[in-house]
Amino acid sequence: xxxxxxxxxxxxxxxxxxxxxxxxxxxxxxxxxxxxxxxxxxxxxxxxxxxxxxxxxxxxxxxxxxxxxxxxxxxxxxxxxxxxxxxxxxxxxxxxxxxxxxxxxxxxxxxxxxxxxxxxxxxxxxxxxxxxxxxxxxxxxxxxxxxxxxxxxxxxxxxxxxxxxxxxxxxxxxxxxxxxxxxxxxxx
Numbered sequence: 001x002x003x004x005x006x007x008x009x010x011x012x013x014x015x016x017x018x019x020x021x022x023x024x025x026x027x028x029x030x031x032x033x034x035x036x037x038x039x040x041x042x043x044x045x046x047x048x049x050x051x052x053x054x055x056x057x058x059x060x061x062x063x064x065x066x067x068x069x070x071x072x073x074x075x076x077x078x079x080x081x082x083x084x085x086x087x088x089x090x091x092x093x094x095x096x097x098x099x100x101x102x103x104x105x106x107x108x109x110x111x112x113x114x115x116x117x118x119x120x121x122x123x124x125x126x127x128x129x130x131x132x133x134x135x136x137x138x139x140x141x142x143x144x145x146x147x148x149x150x151x152x153x154x155x156x157x158x159x160x161x162x163x164x165x166x167x168x169x170x171x172x173x174x175x176x177x178x179x180x181x182x183x184x185x186x187x188x
Contacts, residue, residue: 022058027186051072063110065105072099093124105119
């Protein structure tokens with residue numbers, strides 16, 4: 001009987017030593033998806049989206065996770081209102097018909113204790129393509145103001161806009177676009 005009780009106690013202690021997945025809500029005030037492309041060989045232009053939402057799930061013990069990001073395509077910010085309207089048109093984001101851009105992970109790859117890459121599906125203009133985000137910075141620590149665990153990360157990917165039916169003016173305006181996402185997410 002003592003062996004059964006000891007085995008049960010050991011099982012209970014072992015079960016509590018495994019971390020459960022943790023959920024983090026994306027902080028829209030500290031998350032900024034950006035994209036960069038070459039403009040006629042003169043310069044690399046950088047623009048951003050001002051509205052982003054989503055969730056990150058992380059199981060540090062199992063070294064697994066999930067990322068679900070939704071970007072408001074109408075929040076594109078080029079710094080110039082007329083160009084914002086142009087880039088939201090049918091030739092590019094077509095934000096009237098497709099008001100959001102989404103990324104849903106299919107796998108999170110770890111190096112040591114930190115995510116190194118996130119494989120997933122990016123959907124723009126109703127077209128879904130696989131994309132791998134390379135994580136260039138990752139921190140998970142208590143936020144000094146909120147006293148809650150917070151994820152901070154930067155990730156980058158290169159894609160072709162023509163893959164998403166946005167190839168107008170290529171190759172003069174580069175088909176290759178660098179997507180960068182700076183994100184902060186607070187434990188729910």
